[in-house]
Amino acid sequence: MTTSPRRTERAAATAAVVTVVLWASAFVSIRSAGSAYSPGALALGRLASGALALGVISLVRREGVPPRSAWRGIAISGVLWFGFYMVVLNWGEQQVDAGTAALVVNIGPILIALLGSRLLGDAMPPRLLAGMAVSFAGAVTVGLSMSGGGGSSVLGVVLCLLAAVAYAGGVVAQKPALARASALQVTTFGCLVGAVMCLPFAGQLVGQAGDAPLSATLNMVYLGVFPTAVAFTTWAYALARTTASKMGATTYAVPALVVLMSWLALGEVPGLLTLGGGVLCLAGVAVSRSRARKAGAGSSTDAAAAPVIAVEPPPEEAPVGK
8 A cells, every 4th residue: 555645745744843843852951961061971972872762763673774875874974963063063052152053053954955956956946945045034033132242252153163064964965875774774873873983972971970960861861862863763754755955944943943942941031033033934944845836727836846844953052953
């Protein structure tokens, strides 16, 4: 029995929503974990927790090892996105305020669109470009409203820029691998590659775990199980069914959700400028996802338009993936 295109579309859209919500929730948890763990230790603890959870699920589902043809993309995304990205972003956000980090890291979706067009042949329909422009304006607005005076450094800006480049490169490398391996395989082994890359920070993790409050450690484990294991898998599932450019555009919904979650969970009441920026982010995502209709035909004019929208990271405290 074959799955209908509409059902596939709904499943991919749901996966994208799960990813965005969980990545947004990560920024609230990072507030606790990041105060007790150094950037490298936090990245290793998060990736180790994620790899363990993914490994158990893979064994239960008998996923097996990805085919050799998928390993190049898995290895590159594991090094760039799971490993390098998480470390430099954690480090960068110790050097700059959250607003500045948000401004710099949010060039990631733009880089994804450019690299996807160049390397993957992704289409760049006008609605996608317009939606990304609106969302980026919203991200700039949120970032400016969050920025504090004197909280930036050249090193911090460079680190956040490197994080954005690593995020974009990891997403574009992951896309071809998903044509040869399942979303769970790509995520599991990518996370494992990232964890291995972060092993030099094992000493820091062990030492800091003894002094860290239980709440910080639980938040680190949460980051590994949900925003990493679950959200990266749903991201890969959705990415396999759309373009890298559209998936990148979806992460512009994260800043708006972070503002809302911080308001509800931390009591941080956003100002009007922050709220306005969040609305712009969501509006841009809606535009990038929408389909133009031919008059009287009801068909899409964007031939390459994908059914879902679409990460690190978010970034820790800097609303994006991840």
